[in-house]
Amino acid sequence: MEPNVSSLDRIKSRMCGPDQTPAGWHRPAHSRSRSTSSSSHSRQKVKVWEVMEDLRMDKSASEETRHDVSYPSICEGYLMKKRKWPLKGWHKRYFVLEKGILRYSKNQYDNSKGKLRGSVDVSLAVMSVNKKARRIDLDTGHILYHIMAKSHDLFYMWVNKLSIHRMYKRNEVAFIHNGFLQALSQDRNTAQRKNSMQETAKISSANPEINEAKVSAWLQQTQDPDNCTQELNRCQTDLSDLKLLVQKLHSLDSGQAANNGELQRIHSMQNLSLEKPKKKYGKIWGHNRTLSRDTLGMFSSKHLSASSHLGTSVPSIPDSISSQLAPPVSSSFESQKLFQDICTMSQRLQMSLSAVHEALSQEYHRIQEAWTSGELRQNTSVQINNLCTTLTELDMQSHQTQIHSRSECSDSEESFHTVTLRKSVRRSSSFTPSVADSTAEYFDACNDIHRTEASDESGLSDASSASEPDEDRAWKYRASLSKAPTKLRQGQWSTSRRTSLLATCPDNSHVGLISILYNNIGKDLSLVSMPVVLNEPVNLIQRLCEELEYSELLDTANETDDPYQRMVYIAAFAISGYGTAQYRNRYKPFNPVLGETFECVREDRGFRYIGEQVSHHPPISACHAVSENFCFWQDQRWRNRFWGKSLEIIPTGMVNVTLPKYGDHYEWNKVVTCVQNVLSQQRYLEHYGEVVIRNLNNSLCTCNITFVKSRYWGSDTNKNAVQGQVLDQSGNVVHRFGGFWHEGIFCDTLPNPQCIWKPHLQPKDYNLYYGFSSFAMEMNELTPDLTPLLPLTDTRLRPDQRLLEEGEVKEADKKKDEVEEKQRARRKLLAKKGEEHIPRFFRKSVDDAGREVWLTNGTYWKLRENPGFRKIKTLELW
Numbered sequence: 001m002e003p004n005v006s007s008l009d010r011i012k013s014r015m016c017g018p019d020q021t022p023a024g025w026h027r028p029a030h031s032r033s034r035s036t037s038s039s040s041h042s043r044q045k046v047k048v049w050e051v052m053e054d055l056r057m058d059k060s061a062s063e064e065t066r067h068d069v070s071y072p073s074i075c076e077g078y079l080m081k082k083r084k085w086p087l088k089g090w091h092k093r094y095f096v097l098e099k100g101i102l103r104y105s106k107n108q109y110d111n112s113k114g115k116l117r118g119s120v121d122v123s124l125a126v127m128s129v130n131k132k133a134r135r136i137d138l139d140t141g142h143i144l145y146h147i148m149a150k151s152h153d154l155f156y157m158w159v160n161k162l163s164i165h166r167m168y169k170r171n172e173v174a175f176i177h178n179g180f181l182q183a184l185s186q187d188r189n190t191a192q193r194k195n196s197m198q199e200t201a202k203i204s205s206a207n208p209e210i211n212e213a214k215v216s217a218w219l220q221q222t223q224d225p226d227n228c229t230q231e232l233n234r235c236q237t238d239l240s241d242l243k244l245l246v247q248k249l250h251s252l253d254s255g256q257a258a259n260n261g262e263l264q265r266i267h268s269m270q271n272l273s274l275e276k277p278k279k280k281y282g283k284i285w286g287h288n289r290t291l292s293r294d295t296l297g298m299f300s301s302k303h304l305s306a307s308s309h310l311g312t313s314v315p316s317i318p319d320s321i322s323s324q325l326a327p328p329v330s331s332s333f334e335s336q337k338l339f340q341d342i343c344t345m346s347q348r349l350q351m352s353l354s355a356v357h358e359a360l361s362q363e364y365h366r367i368q369e370a371w372t373s374g375e376l377r378q379n380t381s382v383q384i385n386n387l388c389t390t391l392t393e394l395d396m397q398s399h400q401t402q403i404h405s406r407s408e409c410s411d412s413e414e415s416f417h418t419v420t421l422r423k424s425v426r427r428s429s430s431f432t433p434s435v436a437d438s439t440a441e442y443f444d445a446c447n448d449i450h451r452t453e454a455s456d457e458s459g460l461s462d463a464s465s466a467s468e469p470d471e472d473r474a475w476k477y478r479a480s481l482s483k484a485p486t487k488l489r490q491g492q493w494s495t496s497r498r499t500s501l502l503a504t505c506p507d508n509s510h511v512g513l514i515s516i517l518y519n520n521i522g523k524d525l526s527l528v529s530m531p532v533v534l535n536e537p538v539n540l541i542q543r544l545c546e547e548l549e550y551s552e553l554l555d556t557a558n559e560t561d562d563p564y565q566r567m568v569y570i571a572a573f574a575i576s577g578y579g580t581a582q583y584r585n586r587y588k589p590f591n592p593v594l595g596e597t598f599e600c601v602r603e604d605r606g607f608r609y610i611g612e613q614v615s616h617h618p619p620i621s622a623c624h625a626v627s628e629n630f631c632f633w634q635d636q637r638w639r640n641r642f643w644g645k646s647l648e649i650i651p652t653g654m655v656n657v658t659l660p661k662y663g664d665h666y667e668w669n670k671v672v673t674c675v676q677n678v679l680s681q682q683r684y685l686e687h688y689g690e691v692v693i694r695n696l697n698n699s700l701c702t703c704n705i706t707f708v709k710s711r712y713w714g715s716d717t718n719k720n721a722v723q724g725q726v727l728d729q730s731g732n733v734v735h736r737f738g739g740f741w742h743e744g745i746f747c748d749t750l751p752n753p754q755c756i757w758k759p760h761l762q763p764k765d766y767n768l769y770y771g772f773s774s775f776a777m778e779m780n781e782l783t784p785d786l787t788p789l790l791p792l793t794d795t796r797l798r799p800d801q802r803l804l805e806e807g808e809v810k811e812a813d814k815k816k817d818e819v820e821e822k823q824r825a826r827r828k829l830l831a832k833k834g835e836e837h838i839p840r841f842f843r844k845s846v847d848d849a850g851r852e853v854w855l856t857n858g859t860y861w862k863l864r865e866n867p868g869f870r871k872i873k874t875l876e877l878w
């Protein structure tokens with residue numbers, strides 16, 4: 001059927017013939033992300049697909065569209081649509097494109113009755129087209145629509161229409177956004193007249209651009225509520241499909257229940273395909289999700305050995321339903337297939353629902369966070385602010401009263417800490433906490449002491465009574481931390497360094513991460529080339545340097561005579577390196593090329609740092625820093641595991657610190673970092689696992705730190721919680737500390753209980769600048785006095801990173817391609833010559849535990865001084 005276009009004239013004037021290129025048609029900057037393999041086959045494939053960029057409009061045109069009330073004309077007609085995975089093939093569907101929303105129904109009749117099968121906001125989707133195959137892919141990050149037109153004419157018409165509607169919808173959003181801001185400022189003006197509001201109004205109206213940017217940053221991170229509605233609509237469709245499949249299964253067999261073995265077999269079959277979905281499923285249609293381990297938890301644990309990973313289980317489907325879904329004993333191939341389809345569809349449903357749940361709860365938490373951090377309150381009335389503070393204090397007081405009344409130990413806190421701890425924890429120390437999935441063993445320690453002291457010799461703790469005090473303790477730490485002053489970085493270390501970046505960060509919410517991640521499952525993501533808009537203008541060697549932001553903790557450690565207390569400072573330093581992660585989940589660091597270096601001289605902090613990319617396959621970054629008070633070094637490489645919804649980063653390599661005054665050599669491991677909701681804008685980072693700090697030169701004490709994994713369904717009191725203890729040689733707890741890696745660490749066993757670390761305040765408008773701390777902002781700064789001193793391999797001189805920092809995203813993308821291509825050419829050349837790259841400032845060695853480590857060869861600073869890097873030949877990396 002021909003499309004029914006209400007005002008065809010407008011389109012026709014824009015329409016191009018099959019061999020022409022429609023407006024807005026550009027070679028995609030990031031089309032290469034679809035395939036990183038260098039095989040000519042995949043390159044060919046890449047060329048076939050092109051990502052549509054937006055139609056460019058001059059200002060007047062955009063103004064016109066804004067005020068022009070006429071919407072782009074509706075476009076409707078039949079198109080082919082790929083069937084939902086796991087079903088194969090294409091079917092004809094009736095599509096209607098109206099005001100930027102593409103809806104489809106089974107047929108025109110259904111459409112007229114309002115029976116929709118799905119809809120997508122085309123302005124939010126990445127649109128890729130394949131002229132030859134007349135195909136259009138719309139990727140919203142959550143769903144991927146594969147559409148095909150029957151003829152070339154139809155194809156070009158739809159592509160043009162989609163482009164126009166995308167542009168229209170985006171302008172509409174901008175228009176609403178502006179109106180919203182206008183309304184806000186009008187509101188503020190009214191507020192200004194009111195006495196009680198005066199102060200607030202001044203703050204918020206002082207800088208309308210910044211406010212505008214803040215609102216837009218917020219909106220950027222907020223998932224469109226329409227997405228939730230769409231996701232729910234899809235659930236409804238899935239449910240009816242599911243019903244059909246179940247009916248079909250029933251009609252095939254008489255519905256006898258399966259034995260466990262059969263179900264397990266099917267389960268394990270699915271499990272196998274989880275690890276590495278085949279390429280052809282890399283880009284599955286519709287929900288585009290491979291089954292994740294998490295979702296397998298949905299099967300009844302009775303039937304299946306639940307394999308929810310690291311404790312993030314999702315609630316089980318009730319046994320009654322699961323048994324209904326059980327495959328028949330006489331499972332013919334067809335019914336088995338059906339059963340598998342049912343499973344897949346149920347899992348998809350479950351994923352959709354949990355995505356909706358997560359989107360809503362994320363938004364709720366963001367609002368809650370903004371509220372508690374005062375950001376929102378600043379912009380409301382002073383009275384409400386005061387009221388909130390009073391309420392918080394009252395709440396805190398009541399919690400503290402609870403802690404005291406619950407405490408059976410009537411002694412003062414002090415005596416409990418010092419005396420009881422040493423005696424009693426010997427018993428509990430035989431119990432090794434299971435790190436990742438426990439919420440708060442550390443907080444238990446205190447209560448264990450009370451309980452065991454009182455009478456309980458069984459060693460079993462009462463779960464219900466244990467859980468409440470845990471939260472009290474976390475609460476207590478939080479309360480103590482909130483009272484400790486937070487220092488502004490600049491205030492503390494007045495440097496002449498820059499306090500902001502030149503350009504604000506680009507919006508990357510439109511990038512279709514799904515295809516990138518799914519197409520590279522199992523690959524080392526640090527070797528996968530991604531579009532530069534996903535990057536932040538720092539690289540991984542610089543991220544390692546960021547771990548020195550709180551180097552003053554090492555200075556303090558080197559001035560602390562008591563070895564146990566010293567360990568507390570080392571532990572706080574180990575935790576402080578994670579602090580910045582709270583604000584850094586929207587972009588990824590640049591992957592350094594082999595031989596790239598980065599130096600960081602901080603006279604204000606008394607250290608100098610050098611890092612080098614010493615290996616490409618696997619990628620390894622090595623670094624070394626020295627100061628009067630410490631030496632710090634590590635070599636890191638990361639493995640990653642993509643679970644469908646989250647991305648785990650598993651670091652290998654130890655961190656080392658030596659303190660010259662006491663001859664200590666501390667060594668510790670890093671925990672797992674997990675990017676939750678990696679595919680959505682509701683991304684956030686979690687760190688979990690256990691860190692053990694050892695002093696290799698003295699076995700007097702060790703330290704265990706647990707980064708607690710938050711509970712999926714629990715309250716969020718323990719989100720980002722960290723707990724730790726310093727143990728003496730016999731395993732007695734000497735010190736205990738805890739808190740949150742994003743809020744600070746409190747140690748209540750020190751002679752003077754105190755907050756030992758608290759993150760610096762973020763700079764103004766950090767959200768507009770990649771979430772960088774001041775320390776991070778300073779890293780890539782290139783001052784004229786520094787330029788001649790740096791080797792040409794220094795990151796500050798890397799052109800793509802510099803361009804990105806300056807906001808030249810397109811140019812940066814081009815340059816990034818060049819830099820990566822050059823690296824490839826160098827590697828090929830070396831391989832041809834049968835040579836191996838030899839790092840310049842680090843050497844490979846083996847530590848006492850037999851691990852391969854990279855240590856400084858001590859030449860960097862000497863060469864820098866004499867004869868100077870510009871006088872010696874260095875690698876030409878870019």
Ligand SMILES: CC(C)CCC[C@@H](C)[C@H]1CC[C@H]2[C@@H]3CC=C4C[C@@H](O)CC[C@]4(C)[C@H]3CC[C@]12C
Pocket residue numbers: 513534543581584585586587588589638649651670673675678685
């Ligand atoms: C695809 C993109 C846009 C999603 C964002 C991914 C971001 C959040 C990921 C990509 C690389 C990751 C980093 C890789 C390595 C390390 C070192 C480790 O010791 C601490 C975590 C840290 C610093 C990771 C933090 C999270 C990280 C920055």
